[in-house]
Amino acid sequence: MKLTKDDLDKVRHIEGFPIAKDEDIINLSDPPYYTACPNSFINDFIENFGKKYDENSDDYYVEPFTADVSEGKNDPIYNAHSYHTKVPYKAIMRYILHYTKPGDIVFDGFCGTGMTGVAAAMCENPDPEFKLQLEKEFKERGKKIEWGARRAILCDISPAATFIAYNYNTPVDPAEFEKEAKSILEEVEKECGWMYETIHINDNGEPILDIEGKPIKGRINYTVWSDVFICPSCGEEIVFWDVAVNKEDGQVLNEFKCHSCGAILKKK
Structure with a gap:
């Protein structure tokens, strides 16, 4: 079954009808189960079930x-x-x-x-x-x-x-869905994968090289963003994640020290 412009004309007067081209509404729809506009098949559904x-x-x-x-x-x-x-x-x-x-x-x-x-x-x-x-x-x-x-x-x-x-x-067909999903992920990987790469560095901040002398790249799985505050005692920047979070249990400490001057600070 295909949605037609005649079907759209039956419901075009209803408030909430989308502001869009008829062709786009038709292409998005899967009648009678789904229409991207008021569904003209609901009466048939109710009469049947x-x-x-x-x-x-x-x-x-x-x-x-x-x-x-x-x-x-x-x-x-x-x-x-x-x-x-x-x-x-x-x-x-x-x-x-x-x-x-x-x-x-x-x-x-x-x-x-x-x-x-x-x-x-x-x-x-x-x-x-x-x-x-x-x-x-x-x-x-x-x-x-x-x-x-x-x-x-x-x-x-x-x-x-x-x-x-x-x-x-x-x-949906699970096998077909998985196949299509993998195809999309592969396309995204080719286009955007470089954005999630990083170069491994040593303690001196220098790139770590492989046996061919090329920088070893790693994959970024996630990035932690942290608030940065100014210590009221010494004026140095404090990265909240570095000093105020217990990495073992993920809990925020009520009190923590400034890494520069050692002043005791509170999270509030």
């Missing part, structure tokens, strides 16, 4: 979710792409599992990077340890989890956000 509301027969009732939720931000899925005000998908899963059933449609109108979509999909097959943790939490509240994927509709006024959300929630 949704359940019509019947006031006479509907008996949906769920007690409010009242438990405290705390999740760290060191999950590899969460860290795949940074974004402001991002919420861990494992935290969102608790609400989805509490309020919905497998197959239900979940709508997030401010989706950001699409963690609600990830959470909805992960309700089908979470990692075993987290699954046991959730089942224990729900059991303590007298509720049983109904495992199974929910279907998410994700929307955001930011095209960048929806593009990230699309890639977070679209299945």
Whole structure:
């Protein structure tokens, strides 16, 4: 399926339609699942997967979710792409599992990077340890989890956000992805690798040479930037990282000495 200008005309009047060339919007889109503009296929999606509301027969009732939720931000899925005000998908899963059933449609109108979509999909097959943790939490509240994927509709006024959300929630071929990623990294290495090289030097500040007389180069893995202060006693510069940080445990010392005059200084 391909997005057409006729499809765009159906939603062009909607506030938030991107200021961009139609060709660019079409090329970025992967209809019907993702469009870089208001999605004209949502009605079809809802008709296909949704359940019509019947006031006479509907008996949906769920007690409010009242438990405290705390999740760290060191999950590899969460860290795949940074974004402001991002919420861990494992935290969102608790609400989805509490309020919905497998197959239900979940709508997030401010989706950001699409963690609600990830959470909805992960309700089908979470990692075993987290699954046991959730089942224990729900059991303590007298509720049983109904495992199974929910279907998410994700929307955001930011095209960048929806593009990230699309890639977070679209299945990929791992082998093909790895192949393409390695190809990109190789191209970047050829173009920018020199920026991360450094020449090894001896204690006298002279380059260390190999057997052919050429400088030995090393790879810069990371660079530590430090504040530099002026000692109030002697006026010499103090590199904060050099004198105020315990390199073994990474903790900042409450008191430390000026390397020039030996004056006792405090971090505040």
